[in-house]
Amino acid sequence: MDFAHVVLYPTALMGTLGLVFGVLLAVASIAFFVKPDDRVELIREALPGANCAGCGYPGCDNYAEAVVVDGARTTLCMVGGSSVAAVIAGIMGVKAEAVESMRSFLKCAGTPECSPRNAIYSGIQDCRSAAVLPGGSPNSCPYGCIGLGTCVEVCVFGALSMKDGLPSVDLSKCTGCGTCVANCPKSVLKLVPRREREVMQVVCNSHWRGPDVKKVCSTGCIGCGICVKTCPEQAIVLENNLAVINIDKCTGCGACVAKCPSKCIHPVAGS
Structure with a gap:
């Protein structure tokens, strides 16, 4: 069996094809290159970088891109407030709008003393998991706070802590981002204006x-x-x-x- 026909020629052919396709891809990347909009980076720099998802987007990068590409509102960053919204509006060349400062508020006072628990829950220590139990809660009141502290875990600002079986809001740290509200399966947390x-x-x-x-x-x-x-x-x-x-x-x-x-x-x- 001829070594050149079996090994060398196929190897040379594959190498040549790889080189040709590599050149074509390089040319295509230059020919079809879309220059990034500088405003995305400017907005990203103006955002606080909390990546709390309170704006409705996974992170600050996503929100910055959404403002420029999709026309998302300039007032969605609750952490940055009116000052950040004004900077974003200036970058986009639109009229600045005020952002109403919000805070998280707990609509439940059902401590274990006031609302006795009717079951011993030993499942996943997450309110969202406990909420799928028959009746919607391991507690007597299916509308009340389950009390496993999921809101405390998701708050990136450390504004929530558990006290007497219920979350307590530290107003000095709460930014009104709404992450706790979005992750509460019983909707006992809501945003209210400061x-x-x-x-x-x-x-x-x-x-x-x-x-x-x-x-x-x-x-x-x-x-x-x-x-x-x-x-x-x-x-x-x-x-x-x-x-x-x-x-x-x-x-x-x-x-x-x-x-x-x-x-x-x-x-x-x-x-």
Whole structure:
């Protein structure tokens, strides 16, 4: 068997083909090169680099590209606030818009003392996993905080900690990015606007009727409507058996707090 025909010629042929294709790819990369938009890098430099995903994108790089390429809003970075939004707007040549400062708020006061647990949960220590159990929670109230601390784990700013079985928000660290809200399977965390004054909020998430609520939680809203009748500013309405306070109308007078039989309306400190 001829060594040249068996080994050398095929090797030379494959080498030549590799060289030709390599040259073609090099030419194509030059011919079809798309110059990156400099604005993407400028916006990326203006962003705080937290990569918290609060803007709805996986990270700051993705958000910067979305602003330039897809026309994403310039006000989505809650961490950077109005100052960053103004820089991004300047880079994009659009009118700057203010970003309302937000904070995380827990709509549950059901500590183990107020809302006894009806099961011993020994599964994955993650609220999202526990929420798929029959009934939606290992706790007596299926609307309340499960209390496994998933929100604490996902907060990249260290603004949450567990206290008495419930997450506690450190306002000095909370940026209002919304990551904890997005990862809470029971929706007991929500974003509320920061206010200089103290306002009132209902610390309950249950939509059960009063008698059913009292069976599982001593501090849950029973939907009695007393607060609605008491509020001089008409800032409170009942929605599906749950009192809801309009934070823009609330003056923080405290009349509802004094009258609430379940003591589920709490003053929320200003920023």
